[in-house]
Amino acid sequence: xxxxxxxxxxxxxxxxxxxxxxxxxxxDSLGRHVIDPEKCTECxxxxxxxxxxxxxxxxxxxxxxxxxxxxxxxxxxxxKLHPNKDFGENFPSRxxx
Ligand code: SF4
Numbered sequence: 001x002x003x004x005x006x007x008x009x010x011x012x013x014x015x016x017x018x019x020x021x022x023x024x025x026x027x028d029s030l031g032r033h034v035i036d037p038e039k040c041t042e043c044x045x046x047x048x049x050x051x052x053x054x055x056x057x058x059x060x061x062x063x064x065x066x067x068x069x070x071x072x073x074x075x076x077x078x079x080k081l082h083p084n085k086d087f088g089e090n091f092p093s094r095x096x097x
Contacts, residue, residue, distance in 0.1 A: 005024075045075055
């Protein structure tokens with residue numbers, strides 16, 4: 001399930017540098033940050049926690065119920081986004097905590 005950012009976002013940008021997939025950008029027209037669901041892996045492959053959610057001061061990074069995805073789908077996305085990285089089979093994942 002990709003994450004999304006709600007209207008509670010205070011546009012601070014704390015999440016941007018935490019994302020391993022460069023999935024988060026500022027949308028000045030909305031006055032908040034947004035997550036590209038085609039780049040979000042719920043941090044699977046990099047961390048066993050969800051980084052944007054951890055650092056967000058306004059608790060506005062939340063799971064998108066309309067984009068429920070399995071670990072297999074998410075690690076496949078990570079591999080596609082980072083073709084030169086060897087994730088192996090013991091990659092960090094919130095599904096394995
Ligand atoms: Fe990026 Fe991880 Fe947040 Fe997805 S859950 S937007 S990969 S920091």
